[in-house]
Amino acid sequence: xxxxxxxxxxxxxxxxxxxxxxxxxxxxxxxxxxxxxxxxxxxxxxxxxxxxxxxxxxxxxxxxxxxxxxxxxxxxxxxxxxxxxxxxxxxxxxxxxxxxxxxxxxxxxxxxxxxxxxxxxxxxxxxxxxxxxxxxxxxxxxxxxxxxxxxxxxxxxxxxxxxxxxxxxxxxxxxxxxxxxxxxxxxxxxxxxxxxxxxxxxxxxxxxxxxxxxxxxxxxxxxxxxxxxxxxxxxxxxxxxxxxxxxxxxxxxxxxxxxxxxxxxxxxxxxxxxxxxxxxxxxxxxxxxxxxxxx
Amino acid sequence: xxxxxxxxxxxxxxxxxxxxxxxxxxxxxxxxxxxxxxxxxxxxxxxxxxxxxxxxxxxxxxxxxxxxxxxxxxxxxxxxxxxxxxxxxxxxxxxxxxxxxxxxxxxxxxxxxxxxxxxxxxxxxxxxxxxxxxxxxxxxxxxxxxxxxxxxxxxxxxxxxxxxxxxxxxxxxxxxxxxxxxxxxxxxxxxxxxxxxxxxxxxxxxxxxxxxxxxxxxxxxxxxxxxxxxxxxxxxxxxxxxxxxxxxxxxxxxxxxxxxxxxxxxxxxxxxxxxxxxxxxxxxxxxxxxxxxxxxxxxxxxxxxxxxxxxxxx
Numbered sequence: 001x002x003x004x005x006x007x008x009x010x011x012x013x014x015x016x017x018x019x020x021x022x023x024x025x026x027x028x029x030x031x032x033x034x035x036x037x038x039x040x041x042x043x044x045x046x047x048x049x050x051x052x053x054x055x056x057x058x059x060x061x062x063x064x065x066x067x068x069x070x071x072x073x074x075x076x077x078x079x080x081x082x083x084x085x086x087x088x089x090x091x092x093x094x095x096x097x098x099x100x101x102x103x104x105x106x107x108x109x110x111x112x113x114x115x116x117x118x119x120x121x122x123x124x125x126x127x128x129x130x131x132x133x134x135x136x137x138x139x140x141x142x143x144x145x146x147x148x149x150x151x152x153x154x155x156x157x158x159x160x161x162x163x164x165x166x167x168x169x170x171x172x173x174x175x176x177x178x179x180x181x182x183x184x185x186x187x188x189x190x191x192x193x194x195x196x197x198x199x200x201x202x203x204x205x206x207x208x209x210x211x212x213x214x215x216x217x218x219x220x221x222x223x224x225x226x227x228x229x230x231x232x233x234x235x236x237x238x239x240x241x242x243x244x245x246x247x248x249x250x251x252x253x254x255x256x257x258x259x260x261x262x263x264x265x266x267x268x269x270x271x272x273x274x275x276x277x278x279x280x281x282x283x284x285x286x287x288x289x290x291x292x293x294x295x
Numbered sequence: 296x297x298x299x300x301x302x303x304x305x306x307x308x309x310x311x312x313x314x315x316x317x318x319x320x321x322x323x324x325x326x327x328x329x330x331x332x333x334x335x336x337x338x339x340x341x342x343x344x345x346x347x348x349x350x351x352x353x354x355x356x357x358x359x360x361x362x363x364x365x366x367x368x369x370x371x372x373x374x375x376x377x378x379x380x381x382x383x384x385x386x387x388x389x390x391x392x393x394x395x396x397x398x399x400x401x402x403x404x405x406x407x408x409x410x411x412x413x414x415x416x417x418x419x420x421x422x423x424x425x426x427x428x429x430x431x432x433x434x435x436x437x438x439x440x441x442x443x444x445x446x447x448x449x450x451x452x453x454x455x456x457x458x459x460x461x462x463x464x465x466x467x468x469x470x471x472x473x474x475x476x477x478x479x480x481x482x483x484x485x486x487x488x489x490x491x492x493x494x495x496x497x498x499x500x501x502x503x504x505x506x507x508x509x510x511x512x513x514x515x516x517x518x519x520x521x522x523x524x525x526x527x528x529x530x531x532x533x534x535x536x537x538x539x540x541x542x543x544x545x546x547x548x549x550x551x552x553x554x555x556x557x558x559x560x561x562x563x564x565x566x567x568x569x570x571x572x573x574x575x576x577x578x579x580x581x582x583x584x585x586x587x588x589x590x591x592x593x594x595x596x597x598x599x600x601x602x603x604x605x606x607x608x609x
Contacts, residue, residue: 158481164580166473166490167482168540169573175481205527209519212535213566215543215573217483220527225483228528251528258484258530265479 044281046079049087055096062097062116069095069119077287078149084278091156103148105155112152119145125202133246135198142292143181143195150177163269170216171225175262176270178229182259184283186237191288193230193238197223224251232259362395365403373413378431385411385434394464397602400593407471421470429464437463440517450513457603458510462541465492478584485531486540491585493544494577501552503603508545508553512538539566547574 052075057066069075075093082091091110098104098115105112126140154176158165165172181192203219206212217225227247231238232255241247247255368391370382385391391409407427412419414430421427437459441452469488473480480487496511497504515538522533532540542562546553547570556562562570 162579162583163481164479164583165481165576166478166487166580166584167480167484168486169482169576171483171486172481205522209535210563212533213539213563215566215569217532217536218522218527220524221532224528248525248528251530254530261480261484264477265481268479269481 044080044285045083046076047082047085047087049090050079050082051090051092052076052079053092053094055094057116058097058099062120065116065119066095072292080285081282081287082153084275084282086273086275087160089160091160103152105152105159107155107159110156110160112149112156114145114148114152118148122199125199131198133198133201135194135201138292139191139195140198141195142288143192143197144199146181146192147177147196147199150180153177153180157270161270161273168215168217171222174217174222174225175229175265178226179233179259179262179266182230182233184287186234188288189230189234189237193226197226200226228252228255229259229262232256362392363398363401363403365401365406366395366398367406367408368392368395369408369410371410371412373431375413378413378435381431381434381438382411390460390464393602394468397597398468400590400597401472402588402590403475405475407475409468421467421474423474427467427471429467433463434460437514440514450509454506455510455513455517458507458512459514461496461507462489462492462511462514465495468492469495472585476585476588483530483532486537489532489537489540490544490577491581493541494548494574494581497545497548499598499602501549504545504549505552506603508541512541512545515541543567543570543573544577546570547572547577 054066054070054075057063075095078093089110091112093112093114095114095116098113098117101115101117101121103112103114103118122141122144126137126144127135128137130136151173154173155169157163157176158169158172177196178193181196182189200219200223205218205220206214212218216222224247227238227241228251231241231247231252235256242249242252370386370391373379373382391411394409408425409427409429411429411431411434414428414432417430417433417436419428419430437456441455442449443452445451466488469491470484472478472491473484473487493508493511496507515534519534519538527533531537539562542553542556543566546556546562546567550571557564557567
């Protein structure tokens with residue numbers, strides 16, 4: 001356990017269940033359309049200030065997870081995905097065994113730590129085919145893992161770029177994640193937002209008053225925050241979340257405003273550190289591939 | 296009667312650390328009877344009474360120097376006469392006039408109307424470019440929830456009313472500030488407004504911080520209810536979360552003064568460990584985004600004023 005003072009931990013819902021598969025990492029494009037494996041654009045170089053590392057697992061059972069992530073080049077693609085970002089220092093991103101299903105950012109070493117256990121937990125909680133609410137296994141594994149990465153990336157950006165954060169930083173990191181998911185077209189948005197939302201939908205909410213002292217929102221609140229930002233950002237693609245009653249009307253009425261709030265915050269605090277030409281390139285890449293989310 | 300009982304008890308334990316303060320039913324300070332109360336030890340804002348009392352030390356600013364000229368105020372006539380007494384009390388205490396003084400350091404690029412009104416609900420959310428509205432319904436709710444009589448060793452009911460009222464006013468003003476200065480707001484806006492309000496509340500010394508923060512926390516504690524299902528879709532956080540957020544800001548801002556929150560287990564240790572870091576992030580956000588819009592000289596004058604009449608009479 002890392003000291004509380006030393007890290008901003010992202011405590012994932014302990015009993016979150018999640019799933020399996022191949023991961024994807026970053027984001028972007030058509031997931032359902034995957035035809036043959038999409039070649040990665042050769043012109044996209046990795047961010048030279050992003051240092052990646054697949055650390056050997058402590059338990060043999062996680063070796064298969066490591067192999068899968070490595071084979072899918074999750075960290076290599078993340079380093080490319082982050083190429084537009086101008087970082088003042090080296091950002092470390094590593095996969096490793098943590099002893100718990102978690103992911104966390106450590107400010108003292110500028111490191112994003114993605115636990116094998118978290119990925120394994122996603123595989124465990126994802127529905128076998130399609131859940132009663134219509135969530136697919138692939139969505140949950142891919143979206144859940146992308147969410148963990150983007151959420152921790154949010155903490156990293158707030159720290160490294162000295163971003164002023166007025167609200168709860170945990171919610172802010174969720175906003176970074178959801179907002180980023182919305183920048184790569186409707187298909188990517190569907191898969192990743194829905195996958196992330198599922199992990200919160202299936203986590204236990206605080207039951208005692210003391211449990212509300214956690215600086216993370218309750219999973220139910222996080223669920224609504226994700227689908228609200230998605231609906232606020234694209235009312236056509238996410239029309240069904242309102243039609244099906246997943247997002248109550250009262251909240252839905254506020255979602256465009258919430259999305260604009262996040263867009264403004266992003267434009268004012270993150271975008272000045274982004275190379276816009278490279279960002280366009282990154283946005284045009286098809287990051288999700290056939291088989292992502294599957295073993 | 297769970298948490299608050301302990302809160303009250305905890306505060307009572309501190310009684311010796313606090314002066315036997317003049318009553319605080321006077322929201323935001325003295326009312327229109329200057330000179331009758333104990334003389335304050337510092338400069339006091341008295342907008343309507345030039346040439347009034349005893350503002351020792353530095354010469355008190357003339358009333359005309361004070362007050363944010365960009366802030367307009369109005370006490371709207373309620374349709375329902377049951378709210379008339381509330382309106383009269385607020386007017387008598389010059390709540391909005393005091394707020395206008397309090398906001399004097401803020402360099403507003405446009406007019407901002409702050410009003411009290413009957414809203415038909417507890418709150419009337421701020422709309423971009425619109426007015427800040429404090430609803431009589433909300434004030435009535437605060438007053439209704441405060442215990443009628445002080446329990447032995449408990450918090451004075453006035454304290455609860457003042458703390459909760461200050462919290463809601465500063466919360467609503469914070470939302471307007473985000474909009475007017477087009478500030479980047481990360482996190483849920485309602486939480487951000489709570490935190491900015493809380494940050495402001497702890498900038499006026501130990502005693503003010505203790506009283507208004509405990510008063511504000513009390514209100515969320517007393518309002519606590521069970522949340523289920525779609526309740527969680529609300530844009531506001533749960534009362535329990537807001538309660539803990541306020542305690543966390545208080546503790547983070549001054550761990551020595553608010554140590555009792557942890558000792559009494561009102562604020563769980565696990566959260567408390569992070570409160571200093573949370574507070575410094577909040578402080579950083581304030582310095583980075585709001586301070587550039589603040590007149591620092593006026594800010595010092597505002598900070599040295601005796602808003603709640605808490606100082607010991609000399």
